[in-house]
Amino acid sequence: MLRRAGQALLRQHVSVAESLAVASQQAQGVVREAVDGSSRGVSTLAVKQRMKSVANIQKITKAMKMVAASKMRSAQASTEGSRGIVQPFLRMLGDLPAAEGARAVFVPITSDKGLCGGINTTVCKYTRATIKAVADGPVASEGGEPNEALLVVMGEKGRSQLQRDQRNSIYATVADTNKVKVTFPEASAIAEELLKTEYDTARILYNRFVSAIAQKPTIATVLSPDELTLTYNRTRQASITTELIEIISGATALAG
Template sequence: MASMKELRARIGGVKSTRKITNAMKMVAASKLRRAQVQAESAKPYADTMYRMMGELASTVQGADPSSLPRLMAGTGKDQTHLLIVMTSDRGLAGGFNANIVRQARQYINELHSQGKTVRLLPVGRKGGDVLKRYYPDAIVDILSSDTGQGDSFGQAASIAQHVSKMLDKGEIDCCTLMRNLFVNAMTQTPERIGLVPLPVAENDNQQANADTAQYEFEPNDEELLAQLLPRNLEVQIYAALLESAAGEQGARMTAMDNASRNASKAIDNLSLRYNRTRQTNITNELIEIISGAEAV
C-alpha cells in the first residue's frame, strides 16, 4: 500500500500533467480554427480541378499512353508505384498518425502481393519513422510536414516537382497520395487519392456523355495541358497538406481533452486513496493511544 507521501507526490505529478494537457488542448484549438478555414477554402478549387482533369482524362481514354503527358497517363506501365503518405511531425494526436500508417501498410502489402514495386515518400516524421522501420529499402525521402504555419504551397510545389522528375526519369509508373480527410475535430478519415495516372471520371449513363458540352480551348491542347497538369498536381498536394494540418490539430485537441479528463479522474481516485490512508493512520494512532492509556 502506498504511503501518504507517495500519494501526495503522485497527485502533484498528475496535476502537473493535467496543466500541460489543458494548455496543449487550448493551443490546438486556437490553431484548429485557422487550419480548418484554410482547408475549407482550398477544397472547392481542388475538387473542381480534380473533377475537370478526370473528365479531360476520359476524353483521351484508349489513346496510346506514350503520346500523352506522363502526368496524365503515367508511363503506360503499372509496375512501380510511388506512395505519398502524409502524417505529422509531432505525436500526442491520438490515432491520427497510426490510422493512416496502418492503411498505408495494408495498401503496400496489397501491391506487394500483386508483384508490384513500391516507393515511399512520407511527408511527416512520425509516419516516416514507422515506414522506414518496415520498408527501409523503399524510402525515397522523408519530408517534414507543414502544419499550415509556413509556405504550404511552396512545399506542395516542391513535392510535385519531385514526383514529376521521378516520372520523367522512368523511376515510377504511378503515384498515389494518402492523407487524413478532415471531417470534424473528432473524426479524421484516411483517404487514398490517385494522382498519376489521372483517374477517369465515371458518368452515370450514356445520356450523361451525350449531354456533356463540347469545348474548344485556346491555346491548343498541348499548351493547355502543359500548364494544367503540373498545376493540378500542386493543388491536390496543397489541399492534402491543409486537410492533414486541420486533421492533426483536431486530433490533438481531442486527444488532449481526453487526457485532461482522464487526469482529473486519476486525481479523484488518488485523493480518495489518500484520504482513506490518512483516516486509517489517524484511527491506528488513536487505537495505540487508547491502548497505552488502558495499560497504564
C-alpha cells in the first residue's frame, strides 16, 4: 500500500513537473511572439520614417532643380545677349598655339561650387594639356630655356584640382565671382593682376556654351602689349617687304 501511495505521489509529481514545463514553453512562446511583434512594429516605424525622409529630400531637390533652371535660363540669356560683343573680340584674339614667350600665363575659368557635371574637370584637363604643349613647343625643342608657366585660376574648384600637380605654378586665385555679377571694375582688377605677371602670352581657357548638356573647351590667346607691338611691327614689315617685291618684279617685267 505504501508502495502504491508512493507511486501515486511520484506520478502526481511528474505530472506537475510536465505541466510546469508545458506552461514554461507556452510562456516562452508568448514572450517570443511579443518580441517578434514589437520588432515588426519597430521595423515598420523605421520604414515609415525613411519614407518620410525620402519624401522630404525629394521636395528639397525639386525646389533646387527649379531654382537651378531659373538661374540657367538667366545665365543663358545673358550669354546669348553678350555674344554680339564677345564673339568679334574672341575672333580677333583667336587661338595662337604657336605664340612664344618666356613667360606664359594660363587663366582657367572654373566655378566656386560643384554639382555642375564635368565642366571644371574638363577645363583643368585642357589646362594641363595646354601647359604641356607650350612647354614642349618650338623653344624647348630647339634647346632654349623652357617657358615659365603661371596660373591665374578663376574659381575655387579649379584651384583645388590644379594645385595637386601645379601648386608651384599658381600665381593667384580669383574666387567668389559666381556670387555677384562681374562688372567692369572687377574685371579691371583681374586684368591688373594679369599685368603684374609681366606675361608675354596669356591664354584664357573656358567652356564655350553649346547647350545645357554640352560645352566645348576653348582657348583665347592674348599677347602682352609689348609682344603685341612687336608682332604688329613684324607683320607690317613683312607686308611692306611683300609689296616691294611685287613692285620690283612688275617693274622688271615691264623693263624686259
